[in-house]
Amino acid sequence: MTGPLAPDLARRILDEVRAGFEDQIRFTQELIRLPSLRGQEQTAQDFMARTLTKRGYGVDRWRIDPEDIRHHPGFSPVATDYSNAYNVVGALRPREERGRSLILNGHIDVVPTGPADMWSAPPFEPRREGDWLYGRGSGDMKAGIAANVFAVDALARLGYRPAATLYQQSVIEEECTGNGALACLVRGYTADAAIIPEPEDDRLVRANVGVLWFRVHVRGHPVHVREAGTGGDAIQTAYRLMAGLRTLEERWNARKGAHRYFEDLDHPINFNVGKIEGGDWASTVPAWCSFDCRIAIYPDQDPAEAAREIEAQIRESAAEVAFLANSPPEVEFNGFFARGYVLEPGSDAETLLARCHLTTFARPLESFVTPGYLDGRVFVIYADMPCLVYGPVSEAIHGFDERVSLSSVERITGTIALFIAEWCGLEPIDA
Amino acid sequence: MTGPLAPDLARRILDEVRAGFEDQIRFTQELIRLPSLRGQEQTAQDFMARTLTKRGYGVDRWRIDPEDIRHHPGFSPVATDYSNAYNVVGALRPREERGRSLILNGHIDVVPTGPADMWSAPPFEPRREGDWLYGRGSGDMKAGIAANVFAVDALARLGYRPAATLYQQSVIEEECTGNGALACLVRGYTADAAIIPEPEDDRLVRANVGVLWFRVHVRGHPVHVREAGTGGDAIQTAYRLMAGLRTLEERWNARKGAHRYFEDLDHPINFNVGKIEGGDWASTVPAWCSFDCRIAIYPDQDPAEAAREIEAQIRESAAEVAFLANSPPEVEFNGFFARGYVLEPGSDAETLLARCHLTTFARPLESFVTPGYLDGRVFVIYADMPCLVYGPVSEAIHGFDERVSLSSVERITGTIALFIAEWCGLEPIDA
Numbered sequence: 001m002t003g004p005l006a007p008d009l010a011r012r013i014l015d016e017v018r019a020g021f022e023d024q025i026r027f028t029q030e031l032i033r034l035p036s037l038r039g040q041e042q043t044a045q046d047f048m049a050r051t052l053t054k055r056g057y058g059v060d061r062w063r064i065d066p067e068d069i070r071h072h073p074g075f076s077p078v079a080t081d082y083s084n085a086y087n088v089v090g091a092l093r094p095r096e097e098r099g100r101s102l103i104l105n106g107h108i109d110v111v112p113t114g115p116a117d118m119w120s121a122p123p124f125e126p127r128r129e130g131d132w133l134y135g136r137g138s139g140d141m142k143a144g145i146a147a148n149v150f151a152v153d154a155l156a157r158l159g160y161r162p163a164a165t166l167y168q169q170s171v172i173e174e175e176c177t178g179n180g181a182l183a184c185l186v187r188g189y190t191a192d193a194a195i196i197p198e199p200e201d202d203r204l205v206r207a208n209v210g211v212l213w214f215r216v217h218v219r220g221h222p223v224h225v226r227e228a229g230t231g232g233d234a235i236q237t238a239y240r241l242m243a244g245l246r247t248l249e250e251r252w253n254a255r256k257g258a259h260r261y262f263e264d265l266d267h268p269i270n271f272n273v274g275k276i277e278g279g280d281w282a283s284t285v286p287a288w289c290s291f292d293c294r295i296a297i298y299p300d301q302d303p304a305e306a307a308r309e310i311e312a313q314i315r316e317s318a319a320e321v322a323f324l325a326n327s328p329p330e331v332e333f334n335g336f337f338a339r340g341y342v343l344e345p346g347s348d349a350e351t352l353l354a355r356c357h358l359t360t361f362a363r364p365l366e367s368f369v370t371p372g373y374l375d376g377r378v379f380v381i382y383a384d385m386p387c388l389v390y391g392p393v394s395e396a397i398h399g400f401d402e403r404v405s406l407s408s409v410e411r412i413t414g415t416i417a418l419f420i421a422e423w424c425g426l427e428p429i430d431a
Numbered sequence: 432m433t434g435p436l437a438p439d440l441a442r443r444i445l446d447e448v449r450a451g452f453e454d455q456i457r458f459t460q461e462l463i464r465l466p467s468l469r470g471q472e473q474t475a476q477d478f479m480a481r482t483l484t485k486r487g488y489g490v491d492r493w494r495i496d497p498e499d500i501r502h503h504p505g506f507s508p509v510a511t512d513y514s515n516a517y518n519v520v521g522a523l524r525p526r527e528e529r530g531r532s533l534i535l536n537g538h539i540d541v542v543p544t545g546p547a548d549m550w551s552a553p554p555f556e557p558r559r560e561g562d563w564l565y566g567r568g569s570g571d572m573k574a575g576i577a578a579n580v581f582a583v584d585a586l587a588r589l590g591y592r593p594a595a596t597l598y599q600q601s602v603i604e605e606e607c608t609g610n611g612a613l614a615c616l617v618r619g620y621t622a623d624a625a626i627i628p629e630p631e632d633d634r635l636v637r638a639n640v641g642v643l644w645f646r647v648h649v650r651g652h653p654v655h656v657r658e659a660g661t662g663g664d665a666i667q668t669a670y671r672l673m674a675g676l677r678t679l680e681e682r683w684n685a686r687k688g689a690h691r692y693f694e695d696l697d698h699p700i701n702f703n704v705g706k707i708e709g710g711d712w713a714s715t716v717p718a719w720c721s722f723d724c725r726i727a728i729y730p731d732q733d734p735a736e737a738a739r740e741i742e743a744q745i746r747e748s749a750a751e752v753a754f755l756a757n758s759p760p761e762v763e764f765n766g767f768f769a770r771g772y773v774l775e776p777g778s779d780a781e782t783l784l785a786r787c788h789l790t791t792f793a794r795p796l797e798s799f800v801t802p803g804y805l806d807g808r809v810f811v812i813y814a815d816m817p818c819l820v821y822g823p824v825s826e827a828i829h830g831f832d833e834r835v836s837l838s839s840v841e842r843i844t845g846t847i848a849l850f851i852a853e854w855c856g857l858e859p860i861d862a
Contacts, residue, residue: 112711114718118650175714213713219549221830235704235722239670273666274717275710280543282644282705282723282766283606283804284829287545291666294713335713373714398715399652 005422010359013421014414016154021410024150025133027051028409029126031142032135036108039080041172044108048088048170051149055156057090057168064172064183072186074382076177076213079334087180089189090168092152092161099164099425101191103385104152104416105181106145107174107375110137111398118400132395132403139394139404144197145170147391147409151416156429163425167191174375176213176335181375185383193349193423194379194387197412199394199404204353204367207261207342208389209268209296211373212306213335216241216314218278219327220287232323234289235278241329242273242291244317248309249295259298261342261369268371271295292334296371299340307333336373341380341387343367349386349423356418357390360411365390390415436853441790444852445845447585452841455581456564458482459840460557462573463566467539472603473515475539479601480519482580486587488521488599495603495614503617505813507608507644510765518611520620521599523583523592530595530856532622534816535583535847536612537576538605538806541568542829549831563826563834570825570835575628576601578822578840582847587860594856598622605806607644607766612806616814624780624854625810628822628843630835635784636820637798638692638773639805640699640727643737644766647672647745649709650758651718663754665720666709672760673704673722675748679740680726690729692773692800699802702726723765727802730771738764767804772811772818774798780817780854787849788821791842796821821846 005013036044049061064085066078088108113123113136121127123136133143148168155161167189171180198205218241220232249271262268271293278289297306311331318324343350345367357365379387392412393405436444465475480492495516497509519539544554544567552558554567564574579599586592598620602611629636649672651663680702693699702724709720728737742762749755774781776798788796810818823839826832 111715114711114715115650118718175712211714219546233704235707272714272716273664273710274713274715276666276717276720277708279704279706279723280545281606281829282725283642283703284542284545284705285703286705286707287549287831289707292710292713398712400718 005418009421010418012158013154013417014360016157017151017414017417018410020150020154020157024146024413025128025406027150028133028138028143028146031146032126032137033124035124036110036137037112038109038176039084041109042084042086045086045088045170045172048108052088052090052168055153057092060089061086062187064179069179069183069186072182074178074182074338074378076179076335076337077333078177078179085172087172087183088170089184092166094161094163094165094427095431096427097164099162100193100423101165102162102420102424103167103169103189103191103194104148105169105171105194105196105375106141106148107172107180108145108170109172109175110140111175114400120401131406133406134401134403136402138402139199139392140397140402141198141391143404143409144199144391147197147413147416151413151420154417155421155426159429160426161429162420163427165191166420166424171375178336178338178373178375178378181378185378190383190385194385195416195419196374196376196387196389197391197416198374198389199397200370200389200391201393202361202408202412203390204350204365205343205370205374205376205389206367207299207369208340208374208376209371210299210301210303210338210340210377211336212295212297212303212310212333213293214310215290215292215332215334217330217332218289220285221323233285235286237321237324238276238278238289238291240321241314241317244313245271245293248313259300262298265369265371269296270371297340299342303337303339338373339377339381341377343380343387347386349388352422353388353390353415353419356415359418360414436849440852441849443589444585444848445791447588448582448845448848449841451581451585451588455577455844456559456837458581459564459574459577462577463557463568464555466555467541467568468543469540469607470511470515472540473517476517476519476601476603479539483519483521483599486584488523491520492517493618495610500610500614500617503613505609505613505769505809507610507766507768508764509608509610516603518603518614519601520615523597525592525594525596525858526862527858528595530593531624531854532596533593533851533855534598534600534620534622534625535579536600536602536625536627536806537572537579538603538611539576539601540603540606541571542606545831551832562837564837565832565834567833569833570630570823571828571833572629572822574835574840575630575822578628578844578847582844582851585848586852586857590860591857592860593851594858596622597851597855602806609767609769609804609806609809612809616809621814621816623816625816625818626847626850627805627807627818627820628847629805629820630825630828631801631820631822632824633792633839633843634821635781635796635798636774636801636805636807638730638800639771639807640802641730641732641734641769641771641808642767642804643726643728643734643741643764644724645741646721646723646763646765648761648763649720651716652754664716666717668752668755669707669709669720669722671752672745672748675744676702676724679744690731693729696800696802700727701802728771730773734768734770769804770808770812772808774811774818778817780819783853784819784821784846784850787846787853790849791845
């Protein structure tokens with residue numbers, strides 16, 4: 001069948017999601033236990049490949065070769081080794097292609113935990129407490145990957161599969177480059193719509209920012225501290241450069257009125273220095289310091305143009321520091337070099353999502369604008385696909401004691417299952 | 432013989448120093464090649480033990496046990512492993528103790544090199560260019576250790592040895608705690624005077640500062656950068672705490688008028704942040720940051736009292752940062768906890784040094800006040816000995832392309848040889 005679901009079927013689907021939900025939690029816990037930090041996503045990806053194979057998906061697991069994607073305008077510089085960088089895509093194909101195809105996408109990579117002693121429990125040891133499931137990656141976004149898999153499972157237990165090609169994508173590098181989702185597109189994976197259940201508090205993302213990553217390298221002139229003042233202090237200088245970049249951040253924020261959907265955000269452009277390292281001896285004026293930055297850009301801002309503004313700002317700040325005249329700071333773009341996107345309202349996919357959401361949540365779907373990067377840009381900008389970034393309530397993503405709301409995950413899973421049933425249509429497995 | 436040297440003997444001693452100087456340079460180069468960084472001084476110390484044994488010194492090589500020195504008021508906290516922390520002392524004893532005993536002291540440890548690519552040549556590969564000998568530790572202070580050894584050698588080649596006990600001390604940890612020199616004292620080594628040929632531009636140190644090392648640990652509350660502003664940014668906060676410490680530095684400098692010998696220095700108290708490390712992900716508001724500090728204190732400032740002022744300043748700065756209310760920064764004193772000293776003018780040792788210096792340099796000895804730590808404090812404060820910190824011209828100690836002036840080293844060696852001859856007196860080796 002395709003077209004609107006009978007209310008009775010919708011009810012049965014949601015009941016089946018609920019019936020499978022304890023299994024889904026266990027699956028999510030297994031995923032959390034696999035510490036898929038950058039550069040070590042492979043065990044979690046192997047687990048995903050096994051998961052999809054077991055369920056009858058045709059599984060494509062391939063190593064991302066930067067050479068295959070370097071030409072693409074959505075490519076971000078690669079600063080790490082890709083020798084173990086695998087994407088996994090499972091395809092479920094109908095006997096007859098009657099509905100609309102769909103990509104269910106999620107990223108398997110998680111961000112570092114920080115000092116483990118600042119967690120209430122070990123970060124890769126999932127802990128369930130009331131409605132919360134704790135663990136690094138619980139919200140961002142292993143619960144979402146589990147929702148993708150278990151939404152299809154619920155339909156299968158009812159004897160159905162999608163009546164159009166459905167892809168489950170488990171991608172890497174969403175937290176640093178976006179090259180994982182991009183590699184799927186370059187490999188040829190497209191569909192009539194995509195869903196990414198990122199932790200978005202039960203809402204739909206209308207627009208987001210693009211993101212640039214860069215590392216600034218300052219090199220000074222070290223001397224004994226007894227001669228402090230004659231050497232160039234790279235750590236102090238690093239802070240001057242950061243202060244300069246904060247003025248850039250403010251200038252960009254001041255332009256928000258010119259960017260549709262961003263006019264009403266308090267502070268759409270966030271600049272962050274997330275990592276710093278410098279010097280090696282308390283009694284030596286530090287000769288070098290590097291700091292890692294992340295800054296947002298508006299969807300209509302070109303990353304290359306933004307990069308030039310960043311470099312110009314660094315040059316301007318550096319001009320105030322005499323000792324930098326002979327060794328100007330270097331700016332290394334070492335990750336995200338990615339645009340933001342706008343999900344144009346009015347697509348069939350969004351209309352359907354809103355209807356499914358109303359059924360599961362009994363309240364209208366809200367959309368919002370988020371100042372964070374999303375792989376949705378790959379689908380929207382480079383494949384002209386509606387991409388619905390829509391997922392559960394979470395807390396402390398990227399923080400200590402990251403957690404996701406299980407009741408929210410269950411309802412999100414229900415929404416996705418209803419969406420699949422109506423968007424792809426259903427066909428009996430045993431026909 | 433003891434007492435003033437015959438002018439002819441003085442001339443022969445200086446000629447002999449010159450005759451041995453190429454050997455002395457080769458010896459210094461061998462010492463530079465041994466990378467006696469903190470925690471790995473042992474190969475250089477083994478070399479020193481062999482050197483002294485070969486020359487007939489009675490050699491005492493022992494591992495410093497923090498428990499042996501912890502009770503001493505000059506002790507600094509130990510933040511590293513001492514399992515390979517060896518001091519070496521060679522003793523040359525006369526047949527008859529007729530003169531005044533002497534300690535020739537030098538530290539074998541060197542500070543880190545920083546990025547090797549900022550050196551013109553590999554830092555532990557000594558390079559001689561005109562009057563300069565380049566290499567990490569060349570000036571600070573392997574040239575000084577060599578001067579100590581070769582001053583005695585020159586006398587030996589003339590058929591003499593000191594007519595009083597002379598100790599050659601090769602100590603560790605001068606660059607971080609001062610516990611090496613302290614351990615010698617606690618082991619019982621004292622004398623009527625001490626010389627330390629630190630790189631002091633052919634001058635005598637009249638007074639110096641004490642030094643404290645400490646690490647400040649900031650712990651924030653990490654969040655996704657999309658929520659920047661709600662998390663506590665530990666890297667930014669570290670900078671605020673540094674700024675607070677700079678106000679402490681200025682308050683201490685403003686008091687310089689109350690400290691004899693420091694009234695006329697531009698800026699006697701230098702505060703330095705020599706190392707920083709924080710965060711682990713560009714897109715996460717950084718949750719922690721640690722920075723390593725060095726600050727000077729006046730000779731009459733008590734390190735414990737200074738430590739309390741430092742902690743109070745950190746508390747005051749932290750009070751302005753809301754998120755620190757529940758996790759105040761920690762201050763860890765992890766190295767120097769050392770007083771400065773004043774060499775009171777008028778000692779016999781200084782008078783003699785001035786006379787010897789005039790002979791070798793043909794100009795009066797100048798004294799000065801240095802804003803750096805010196806092991807001299809161990810002798811002056813805790814053993815009531817005159818300690819003459821007096822050594823060669825150098826450039827870029829603790830910097831890239833550290834170097835020492837060879838013509839200066841030769842004359843310093845001559846001064847030390849003359850000093851030994853007159854202070855200890857001489858006895859014929861073959862009597």
